[in-house]
Amino acid sequence: xxxxxxxxxxxxxxxxxxxxxxxxxxxxxxxxxxxxxxxxxxxxxxxxxxxxxxxxxxxxxxxxxxxxxxxxxxxxxxxxxxxxxxxxxxxxxxxxxxxxxxxxxxxxxxxxxxxxxxxxxxxxxxxxxxxxxxxxxxxxxxxxxxxxxxxxxxxxxxxxxxxxxxxxxxxxxxxxxxxxxxxxxxxxxxxxxxxxxxxxxxxxxxxxxxxxxxxxxxxxxxxxxxxxxxxxxxxxxxxxxxxxxxxxxxxxxxxxxxxxxxxxxxxxxxxxxxxxxxxxxxxxxxxxxxxxxxxxxxxxxxxxxxxxxxxxxxxxxxxxxxxxxxxxxxxxxxxxxxxxxxxxxxxxxxxxxxxxxxxxxxxxxxxxxxxxxxxxxxxxxxxxxxxxxxxxxxxxxxxxxxxxxxxxxxxxxxxxxxxxxxxxxxxxxxxxxxxxxxxxxxxxxxxxxxxxxxxxxxxxxxxxxxxxxxxxxxxxxxxxxxxxxxxxxxxxxxxxxxxxxxxxxxxxxxxxxxxxxxxxxxxxxxxxxxxxxxxxxxxxxxxxxxxxxxxxx
Amino acid sequence: xxxxxxxxxxxxxxxxxxxxxxxxxxxxxxxxxxxxxxxxxxxxxxxxxxxxxxxxxxxxxxxxxxxxxxxxxxxxxxxxxxxxxxxxxxxxxxxxxxxxxxxxxxxxxxxxxxxxxxxxxxxxxxxxxxxxxxxxxxxxxxxxxxxxxxxxxxxxxxxxxxxxxxxxxxxxxxxxxxxxxxxxxxxxxxxxxxxxxxxxxxxxxxxxxxxxxxxxxxxxxxxxxxxxxxxxxxxxxxxxxxxxxxxxxxxxxxxxxxxxxxxxxxxxxxxxxxxxxxxxxxxxxxxxxxxxxxx
Numbered sequence: 001x002x003x004x005x006x007x008x009x010x011x012x013x014x015x016x017x018x019x020x021x022x023x024x025x026x027x028x029x030x031x032x033x034x035x036x037x038x039x040x041x042x043x044x045x046x047x048x049x050x051x052x053x054x055x056x057x058x059x060x061x062x063x064x065x066x067x068x069x070x071x072x073x074x075x076x077x078x079x080x081x082x083x084x085x086x087x088x089x090x091x092x093x094x095x096x097x098x099x100x101x102x103x104x105x106x107x108x109x110x111x112x113x114x115x116x117x118x119x120x121x122x123x124x125x126x127x128x129x130x131x132x133x134x135x136x137x138x139x140x141x142x143x144x145x146x147x148x149x150x151x152x153x154x155x156x157x158x159x160x161x162x163x164x165x166x167x168x169x170x171x172x173x174x175x176x177x178x179x180x181x182x183x184x185x186x187x188x189x190x191x192x193x194x195x196x197x198x199x200x201x202x203x204x205x206x207x208x209x210x211x212x213x214x215x216x217x218x219x220x221x222x223x224x225x226x227x228x229x230x231x232x233x234x235x236x237x238x239x240x241x242x243x244x245x246x247x248x249x250x251x252x253x254x255x256x257x258x259x260x261x262x263x264x265x266x267x268x269x270x271x272x273x274x275x276x277x278x279x280x281x282x283x284x285x286x287x288x289x290x291x292x293x294x295x296x297x298x299x300x301x302x303x304x305x306x307x308x309x310x311x312x313x314x315x316x317x318x319x320x321x322x323x324x325x326x327x328x329x330x331x332x333x334x335x336x337x338x339x340x341x342x343x344x345x346x347x348x349x350x351x352x353x354x355x356x357x358x359x360x361x362x363x364x365x366x367x368x369x370x371x372x373x374x375x376x377x378x379x380x381x382x383x384x385x386x387x388x389x390x391x392x393x394x395x396x397x398x399x400x401x402x403x404x405x406x407x408x409x410x411x412x413x414x415x416x417x418x419x420x421x422x423x424x425x426x427x428x429x430x431x432x433x434x435x436x437x438x439x440x441x442x443x444x445x446x447x448x449x450x451x452x453x454x455x456x457x458x459x460x461x462x463x464x465x466x467x468x469x470x471x472x473x474x475x476x477x478x479x480x481x482x483x484x485x486x487x488x489x490x491x492x493x494x495x496x497x498x499x500x501x502x503x504x505x506x507x508x509x510x511x512x513x514x515x516x517x518x519x520x521x522x523x524x525x526x527x528x529x530x531x532x533x534x535x536x537x538x539x540x541x542x543x544x545x546x547x548x549x550x551x552x553x
Numbered sequence: 554x555x556x557x558x559x560x561x562x563x564x565x566x567x568x569x570x571x572x573x574x575x576x577x578x579x580x581x582x583x584x585x586x587x588x589x590x591x592x593x594x595x596x597x598x599x600x601x602x603x604x605x606x607x608x609x610x611x612x613x614x615x616x617x618x619x620x621x622x623x624x625x626x627x628x629x630x631x632x633x634x635x636x637x638x639x640x641x642x643x644x645x646x647x648x649x650x651x652x653x654x655x656x657x658x659x660x661x662x663x664x665x666x667x668x669x670x671x672x673x674x675x676x677x678x679x680x681x682x683x684x685x686x687x688x689x690x691x692x693x694x695x696x697x698x699x700x701x702x703x704x705x706x707x708x709x710x711x712x713x714x715x716x717x718x719x720x721x722x723x724x725x726x727x728x729x730x731x732x733x734x735x736x737x738x739x740x741x742x743x744x745x746x747x748x749x750x751x752x753x754x755x756x757x758x759x760x761x762x763x764x765x766x767x768x769x770x771x772x773x774x775x776x777x778x779x780x781x782x783x784x785x786x787x788x789x790x791x792x793x794x795x796x797x798x799x800x801x802x803x804x805x806x807x808x809x810x811x812x813x814x815x816x817x818x819x820x821x822x823x824x825x826x827x828x829x830x831x832x833x834x835x836x837x838x839x840x841x842x843x844x845x846x847x848x
Contacts, residue, residue, distance in 0.1 A: 087718025
C-alpha cells in the first residue's frame with residue numbers, strides 16, 4: 001500500500017526553508033505568545049485559573065508544533081486543534097467542574113472577589129462625624145471633591161477620591177473662606193454652583209467614595225443634600241473567614257460560600273438570628289462558589305420538588321425522541337412504498353415536492369406552526385370549532401397532554417420527508433428477485449413486507465434511526481421555540497410539561513425570572529452526556545461502526 | 554370490443570385501477586399535510602390587512618404591503634437579522650472548511666505518531682452535540698469578552714468562535730475520504746519538481762476537491778443558519794441577533810397583529826435554504842448531513 005512509501009518520506013524539517021519563511025513563522029509565533037501573555041495576565045487578575053491553564057497549554061502546544069521538526073504534521077491541525085481545545089474541551093471540563101460546585105446567581109465570585117466586594121461596603125455609624133458639604137470639580141472636569149465643614153467640633157477638610165486634607169495642611173493663604181467656611185476658589189478646582197450640584201447629586205456625588213480607606217467620606221443616604229459623614233467599614237474579616245457586621249454586631253459565617261448569620265445580639269425562639277424587631281436576618285450577597293461534591297446530584301435525586309418534575313422531563317425526553325422517530329419513520333416509509341410502485345405518474349416531482357417541509361429551516365417551521373396552533377386565533381382550532389361546533393379547540397400550548405401532541409405533530413411534519421428519502425434509497429437497494437422467490441413460495445403481500453422488506457430495510461436504515469433518535473433527544477429548537485417547554489409543571493420549578501432535558505438545562509442556566517443556577521444546569525448536562533454516550537455506544541455495537549471507523553484510520 | 558364495463562369486470566385491471574386511485578388519494582393527503590402550512594403562510598404574507606385571527610386562505614386585500622413593512626421596521630430589523638445570519642453562517646462555513654481541509658490533507662498524506670489517536674479523538678468529540686456544554690461555552694465567551702469584546706457575548710466574533718470549536722470534526726473525516734481518492738502519483742510528480750507540501754495542497758489537491766469542499770461548506774452554512782441554542786445564548790441585543798432569534802422575538806412580541814409581516818419574513822428567510830437543500834438533496838441521503846447539519 002501507498003502507506004509504506006509515505007511512512008518512509010521524511011517531512012520537511014521545520015527550521016529549514018527560506019529565510020523569509022522562518023522569519024514569518026517566528027514573527028507569527030511571537031505575536032501569539034505576546035497576546036497570550038497579556039491575556040493570561042488579565043485572566044490571573046480575575047482568578048480564572050482553569051482557563052489560564054488551558055490558554056497556556058494551547059500556546060505552549062502551538063510553540064512546540066511550530067518549533068520542533070518531529071511535530072511537523074501537526075502544523076496542519078494547529079488552527080483546528082487550538083479551537084477544539086479552547087471551545088470544546090475547555091467548556092466540557094468546566095461544565096463538569098461546575099456541576100460539582102454551587103456556581104449560581106449569588107455565588108458567582110471567587111472567595112477573594114467576594115471578600116473584596118463585601119469589605120469595601122461601608123455604613124454611617126450614629127456617632128460618626130458629620131459635615132456640611134460643598135462640591136468641587138477638577139479643572140479638567142474628570143474628578144470631583146467635597147469641601148467639608150464639621151457640624152460639630154473640628155477644622156474643615158478637603159476630601160478628594162483617595163485623599164483627605166485638613167484646612168491647616170492646605171496652603172490657602174490668600175484664598176479666603178466665605179461666611180460658610182467654604183473657599184471661593186481652590187487651585188486646580190472649580191466650586192460647583194447649587195444647580196450643577198443638584199444635577200450631579202444622584203448620578204455622581206452619591207455614588208462616589210471620597211477620602212481614603214481610613215476616613216471614608218460619603219453623602220449620608222438619609223440626607224444627601226445637606227449632610228456628608230465619615231463612614232466605617234460595614235464588615236470586619238475574622239480570623240476564621242467569617243464577617244462581623246460592625247453596625248449590628250451580627251456574625252456572618254460562609255456556609256457553602258454564602259455568608260449566613262450565625263450569631264448576633266437578637267435571636268428568636270428557634271435560635272435564628274434576627275434584627276431588633278424579631279425578623280429573621282437574610283444572608284448577605286454576593287457569596288462565592290465552592291465545590292459541594294455531589295450536592296447537585298443529591299438535590300436532583302432527593303429533593304422532592306426537583307426530583308418529581310425532573311423525572312417527568314426525563315421520561316418525556318425519551319418519549320419525545322422515540323415517538324418522533326417512530327411516527328416519522330412509518331409515515332416516511334408508507335409514502336416511500338406508495339411512490340415506489342413503478343409507473344406512478346409524476347413520481348420524481350412528487351418526491352421532490354414532499355421534501356419541501358424538510359428543506360425549510362426548522363426554526364421557521366416551528367414558528368409558523370406556533371401560529372397555526374394558536375389556541376384562540378390559529379386556523380386549526382378555528383376550523384375545528386367551526387366544523388365540529390366545539391366550545392374551544394384543543395389547548396395546544398396550555399394543556400400538558402395537548403402540548404406534547406402538538407410537538408409530535410410538528411416533528412412529524414418536519415421529519416417524515418427525511419425518512420421518506422432514506423427509506424426510498426433503502427427500498428431500491430433491495431434486490432427484486434427475492435420477492436419473486438417469496439411469491440413462488442406463496443407469501444402474500446403483507447408477509448413479503450413483514451418478513452422481507454422490513455428486516456432488510458431496518459438493517460440499512462437502523463443506524464440512521466438511532467442517529468435520528470439521538471438528534472431528537474437534544475432537539476432544542478423545536479421544544480424551545482414552540483412553547484419554551486411550557487406549560488409549567490409547578491410554580492416553584494422551571495421545568496415545564498413539554499420540556500426535554502436540554503431545554504430544562506437552558507431554562508435553569510439562562511431562563512428569565514429565576515436566578516441562574518449554572519451548577520445545577522451543568523449537572524443536568526452531565527446526565528444528558530451520559531445518555532448520549534450510551535446511545536452512541538449501542539449504535540456502534542449495533543452497526544459494528546467502530547470497526548469501520550478504525551479501519552478508515 | 555372495447556368497453557369500460559368489460560374492463561371493470563376484469564378483476565386484475567379493476568384492482569390495479571382501484572389501487573392506483575387509493576394511492577392517489579393517500580398521496581394527495583400527504584401533499585395537503587406537507588403544503589397546507591406553506592400555502593397558509595404564503596397567503597398570509599400577501600394579505601395586507603389580515604391578522605392571525607382574520608386570515609383566510611384566499612387573501613382579501615392582495616398586495617405586497619407586508620413585505621414593505623417587513624423591510625422598513627426599526628423595532629424588528631429583519632434585513633439586519635437576515636444579513637447577520639448570512640454573514641455569520643458564511644464566515645463560519647468558509648473558515649470551518651479551511652480548517653477541516655488542512656487537517657484532512659495531513660490525515661490523508663502524512664503518517665505520523667499520534668495520527669490514529671487524533672483521528673479517534675476527533676471522531677469521539679463530535680459525537681456529543683455542542684449544546685451539551687452550552688453552560689461552559691457561555692461562561693467561556695463571557696470571560697473572553699471581558700478582555701476582548703469582539704470575541705465576547707453579543708458579538709458575532711464570539712458566536713463564530715463558538716461555532717468553530719467543532720470545525721475539526723466529522724467533516725475532516727469526510728474530506729479525508731475525498732483526499733484519499735486523489736491519486737498520490739500527482740503529489741509525487743509535483744514533489745519531484747520541487748513542490749513543497751503547502752504547494753501540493755494548495756495548487757494540486759485543493760482545486761481537485763473544490764466541488765466537494767463547496768458542498769461541505771454549503772451544508773455547514775445551512776447548519777449554522779439553523780442554529781438556535783448557541784445564538785440564543787450568546788446574542789442578547791436585537792441588532793446583533795441572527796434570523797432565528799430575531800424571528801422568535803418578533804413573533805413573541807406581537808403575534809396576532811404582525812402575523813402577515815411575520816409570514817413574509819418566514820418565507821424570505823426560508824427560500825434560500827429550501828433552494829439549497831432541494832438542489833443538493835442527494836447529499837442528504839448519505840451520511841454527509843449527520844455532522845454538517847448538527848446543531
